[in-house]
Amino acid sequence: MSRAGFRERVGRAAGALARLGLGRGDVIVIAQADGLEGVFAFWGALQLGAVPSMLPPLTEKLDPATYRASMDLLVRHSQAQLLLTTTDQAPELARAVSCPVHSLDVLADGPAHEGRADPGPDDVAFLQHSSGTTGLQKGVALSHRAVLNQLASYADALALEDRDVVVSWLPLYHDMGLIAGFLMPLVQGLPLVLLSPFDWVRSPGLLLRAITSHAGTLCWLPNFAYSHMARRVRERDLEGASLASVRAFVNCSEPVRAASQQAFLERFGTIGARPEQLAACYAMAENVFAVTQTPPGRPPRLHDGHVSCGVPIPGVEVKIGPGGEIQLRSDCMLSGYHRRPELDAAAFDDGWYRTGDLGFLADGELYVIGRQKDLIINGGKNLHPHDLEAVVNGVPGVHPGRAVVFGVADEAEGTELIAVVAETDAAGDEASRAIVAAVRQAFVGQVGVAASYVHLVPPGWLVKTSSGKIARDANRRKWLAERE
């Protein structure tokens, strides 16, 4: 698609949105995974000075009623003025949420909007919802100034070249997909090749074909993707494929593991994968995206077995705070959490944003070694154990409040798998099996993830703190010890 063609479609999307009464400052939720209509809607909203936000669509695994209820919650919390989604999902969502709902198809009709809003640098450009389960997600509000600062700094850190071509399978409702795999190439004038995330998950070889056909040079991947590709690309997908054009595979959004990168090199070395392509980045939606980045073209640097995430990008300062917490300050920080002012104060310590991640600096480079909070990162998705425990507690047969959910690092998968330990009185194999099945069903239906390990235990098994709270880490260690 040419730039002129793109502008024309964006103009028409803006025209359709304006005719629906949308304008400056209105929050527009776009729930779609693939297809260009959502892309036009996003830019059309920006053209009007409205505030778009990308959210995941309903999938075949999610329970439709739960999904709709969480979208209703999100629309009410964010005071969205419009929800745009696919044609087949629009009617049901319209009955479930409190704002108008339209199919993205309506954006293709009618004349283009000619004018362009002239937002101030501190006006909010868009919201990123990329952590937690849908209805409870925090909306990270990002100003035009923050976004443009990030895009300029990140371009410098990557030493972008005219010949660069970005290839991405990442969903646009994830910060890495939205910023690195979507906004940056378009704003910096680089060609962009977008794949459907759902297609890539089932057919990881598609990424090789896209890189080969378009001479891709930059590609962002969460760590699990290196393992997924190394293990599950089919042999026939290597025929005629070449990764020689790639300057950097940027590993970002979950802990970088040397073993996953090594497996990737071993599998794809014959088609042009090489160590100097293995870049890494530390990023978060609250900083728009990148905090640090390794220089492209340099093989991974290791320190005590940890992989370097590189140096702070221009405009960002990083320090290690109390307890080893990574803290940062930058010219691309969030404006605040959308309509959640109570969260803003807790996020900062004397002007420094508290990441909750643990790490150290060596020779000016950042190494991320763990987390203060019990966050689970499963396949690049940030999940809060508290939300997942609420899901388990709702399953009949589980003692309410007597369940713990934690992540278990899995070397082969290159990510954290989800483990559930729950207390129950259920006697007998059949009753236990039914509860385990109900827990798994609840996870996939309500959160869209698989619980890899579900372990039922008798009352009194779970370790509690002196104040009577369930201690996640102690229970994680107890469960791991029992497995061995």
Added chain:
Amino acid sequence: MDPAAVRETLRAFIAKTLIRDAAYPLGDAEPIITAGLIDSFSLAELAVFVERQWGVDIPDPELTVERMNTLDQIVARVLAG
């Protein structure tokens, strides 16, 4: 291919490798993906396994939840060659 052998080989592979519980009593018509026993990534792994084991190439567009949600469906697809 012996249908019974294919079925038992697949049952064992899915339980041990994909569900991570070799003792899991997987039923023939039990939903695997929509019940949250395995995730979508496992479909790609299943395709690689079937190709290595029996030389059957299941094209990417067929690797969907609707077509691959039960052992019965997967066995039928492998036997179709």
